[in-house]
Amino acid sequence: MLSGKRILLGVTGSIAAYKSALLTRLLVKAGADVKIVMTPAAVEFITPLTLATLSKNPVLTAFAKNETGEWHNHVELGLWADALVIAPASANTIARMANGLCNNLLQAVYLSARCKVFFAPAMDLDMLQHPSTQSNIQKLIGFGNEQISPVYGELASGLTGTGRMAEPEEIVSYLERFFSSAQKLKGKKALVTAGPTHEAIDPVRFIGNNSSGKMGFAIAEELANQGAEVNLISGPTSLSVTNPKVKLSRVTSAEEMYRACAEVFPSTDITVLSAAVADFKPVTRADQKIKKSEAGLAVELIKTHDIAAELGKIKKPSQFTVGFALETENETANAEKKIASKNFDLIVLNSLNDNGAGFSHDTNKITLINKKKEAKKFSLKSKKEVARDIVDAIIENSHA
Numbered sequence: 293m294l295s296g297k298r299i300l301l302g303v304t305g306s307i308a309a310y311k312s313a314l315l316t317r318l319l320v321k322a323g324a325d326v327k328i329v330m331t332p333a334a335v336e337f338i339t340p341l342t343l344a345t346l347s348k349n350p351v352l353t354a355f356a357k358n359e360t361g362e363w364h365n366h367v368e369l370g371l372w373a374d375a376l377v378i379a380p381a382s383a384n385t386i387a388r389m390a391n392g393l394c395n396n397l398l399q400a401v402y403l404s405a406r407c408k409v410f411f412a413p414a415m416d417l418d419m420l421q422h423p424s425t426q427s428n429i430q431k432l433i434g435f436g437n438e439q440i441s442p443v444y445g446e447l448a449s450g451l452t453g454t455g456r457m458a459e460p461e462e463i464v465s466y467l468e469r470f471f472s473s474a475q476k477l478k479g480k481k482a483l484v485t486a487g488p489t490h491e492a493i494d495p496v497r498f499i500g501n502n503s504s505g506k507m508g509f510a511i512a513e514e515l516a517n518q519g520a521e522v523n524l525i526s527g528p529t530s531l532s533v534t535n536p537k538v539k540l541s542r543v544t545s546a547e548e549m550y551r552a553c554a555e556v557f558p559s560t561d562i563t564v565l566s567a568a569v570a571d572f573k574p575v576t577r578a579d580q581k582i583k584k585s586e587a588g589l590a591v592e593l594i595k596t597h598d599i600a601a602e603l604g605k606i607k608k609p610s611q612f613t614v615g616f617a618l619e620t621e622n623e624t625a626n627a628e629k630k631i632a633s634k635n636f637d638l639i640v641l642n643s644l645n646d647n648g649a650g651f652s653h654d655t656n657k658i659t660l661i662n663k664k665k666e667a668k669k670f671s672l673k674s675k676k677e678v679a680r681d682i683v684d685a686i687i688e689n690s691h692a
Contacts, residue, residue: 305333
């Protein structure tokens with residue numbers, strides 16, 4: 293899957309830079325066209341000559357090509373690549389990436405890149421676990437970059453723990469998986485809902501929930517990364533999309549979300565209903581702000597459209613739908629009931645009893661259950677990684 297792919301490899305100042313030689317060799321052997329950008333610190337660990345020889349391309353280490361002032365065009369490099377892989381990614385480089393610093397060629401290329409960016413951290417275990425490093429990693433993931441997670445083993449410090457850069461073979465497999473997956477959903481149309489809905493009481497008050505929309509946005513991006521054309525219908529959130537294959541439509545209420553979904557669902561192959569849609573809305577909406585009174589306030593509620601159930605009624609056999617169940621008790625039983633009642637093919641079970649799962653977090657812990665009631669549990673992961681697990685399950689269960 294890497295044949296003909298243009299891989300831009302960023303090498304930073306880490307003892308793990310020695311692995312970049314093997315990584316380069318494996319990428320070239322797989323048929324990729326590899327160009328390499330090194331930070332000034334990286335050349336202290338491995339020579340540009342070594343990597344230039346293996347990549348069959350000049351290695352770039354600075355903005356200027358020579359004393360005449362001719363320069364390396366970082367924007368051109370960023371546009372050239374199908375993927376930017378920063379391996380190893382030191383704590384220093386991760387911090388600079390997360391905060392938009394631009395004091396070397398690699399940072400300029402990173403800020404200019406329009407392609408998918410992967411980074412493979414390499415550092416001592418305490419550096420990796422430091423809150424500032426963890427915060428920077430989460431920022432990068434939030435930007436849409438993908439972490440190729442460090443592994444457990446003996447470290448340069450002599451300590452043993454998590455911090456070793458993933459092995460070159462693993463990084464190549466990760467990239468092959470990315471490019472292979474991107475073709476599996478080519479030509480497919482997907483619908484994703486995300487975020488909360490706000491049901492107005494008056495012009496300034498509403499009934500809503502704490503959904504951030506992060507899970508739905510991550511799923512939409514992952515479906516697009518794997519080749520699908522995605523309609524993302526989102527309730528009120530501050531999030532945005534980066535993949536041009538994701539068309540974002542913003543709505544406010546459950547009724548608006550229902551109408552938007554009903555319009556595109558008939559032509560959709562894959563539907564993922566991850567939005568936290570309000571179950572009830574006020575019978576009436578006051579035209580003016582309701583003034584506080586000593587007597588209190590009673591708001592009469594009626595049910596909103598059950599979007600999942602309504603779409604389930606008109607679903608064709610060729611369509612694949614995924615629902616979400618956020619439960620606090622009898623979790624598996626309740627999720628399985630929803631599969632039948634909403635005509636889902638797959639359901640994502642969240643438990644509010646799990647730390648780090650549910651609304652607002654950058655992480656999630658899920659169980660996937662299909663129509664055969666086969667369940668697969670996953671550990672706590674970033675929502676980007678959870679999105680990948682969900683899309684993999686869609687591909688596996690729908691034979692997309």
